[in-house]
Amino acid sequence: MHGSGRVVGRIGGLLVLLLALIAGLGLLVTRVLENTFPVSDEDAVDRSLEAARTPVATAVSGFFSLVGSTSVIIGVMLLVAIAFRLVFHRWRESAYLVLAVSAQSLVFLLVTLLVSRDRPGVVKLDQSPPTSSFPSGHTGAATALYVGIAVVLAWHTRRTWARRSVIGVLVLVPLSVAVARLYRGMHHPSDVVAALVNGLACVAISARNLLFGALPDSLARRLDGSRGHAGLPS
Numbered sequence: 001m002h003g004s005g006r007v008v009g010r011i012g013g014l015l016v017l018l019l020a021l022i023a024g025l026g027l028l029v030t031r032v033l034e035n036t037f038p039v040s041d042e043d044a045v046d047r048s049l050e051a052a053r054t055p056v057a058t059a060v061s062g063f064f065s066l067v068g069s070t071s072v073i074i075g076v077m078l079l080v081a082i083a084f085r086l087v088f089h090r091w092r093e094s095a096y097l098v099l100a101v102s103a104q105s106l107v108f109l110l111v112t113l114l115v116s117r118d119r120p121g122v123v124k125l126d127q128s129p130p131t132s133s134f135p136s137g138h139t140g141a142a143t144a145l146y147v148g149i150a151v152v153l154a155w156h157t158r159r160t161w162a163r164r165s166v167i168g169v170l171v172l173v174p175l176s177v178a179v180a181r182l183y184r185g186m187h188h189p190s191d192v193v194a195a196l197v198n199g200l201a202c203v204a205i206s207a208r209n210l211l212f213g214a215l216p217d218s219l220a221r222r223l224d225g226s227r228g229h230a231g232l233p234s
Helices: 002-032 039-051 055-067 070-088 092-114 137-156 161-183 189-211 217-227
Strands: none
Touching: 002 092, 002 189, 002 217, 039 161, 039 189, 055 161, 070 092, 070 137, 092 137, 092 189, 092 217, 137 161, 137 189, 161 189
16 A cells, blocks of 8 residues: 555646646736737637637537537546456556546646636637636546547557557547637637646656556556556557
8 A cells, every 4th residue: 555655646746736837827827928929819819710600610619519528528438448447457547547537627627716717708609617717628628538548549559550540530639629619719729728738747647657667566456457567568
């Protein structure tokens, strides 16, 4: 348990640093640079996207906004976590993915308590949840989930055209969610940039501490079972 405690403490410490970084960026954007370029021109980006709306683009953006919604993220995460357990015959990949997505959500929620930012002054195509505009929860969650899945596939599968295509699509999903949230008037550009940073950082923290490298014996037995410290790419 002592070794496992060190892992938990290291992850917790890194998440505290990430929280400070994202919250600091939010406070910088909303209280220091709000009248300074490019932050001062962010609303112009949202207005331009509002003026360019079309029925087809609105429908596509609605799909990707749904892809980043809480219910879809949780559902896909659980399905993929179960699939990882069945395919790899251990819990390490599943625990890594759940940690990445959950950590992102925790940082997101705490930042919204610290940073208060109104949503863009345009017509919104989705209902506004009772949270700050900074950062984008949809974008951060999609980044942690789909990039997190891509990391596992990149590690465990052979370098084929099909593998590159699947990984490419997974990486494009959070970018599409980010654009959709901007298009639908739900966020400022800096909101989605901060969310991308949050999601990627949580994937990196989770991968470094759970997915790659050796774990303390007690934790390795729980996540890898009889495989111990094994788990090289197949």
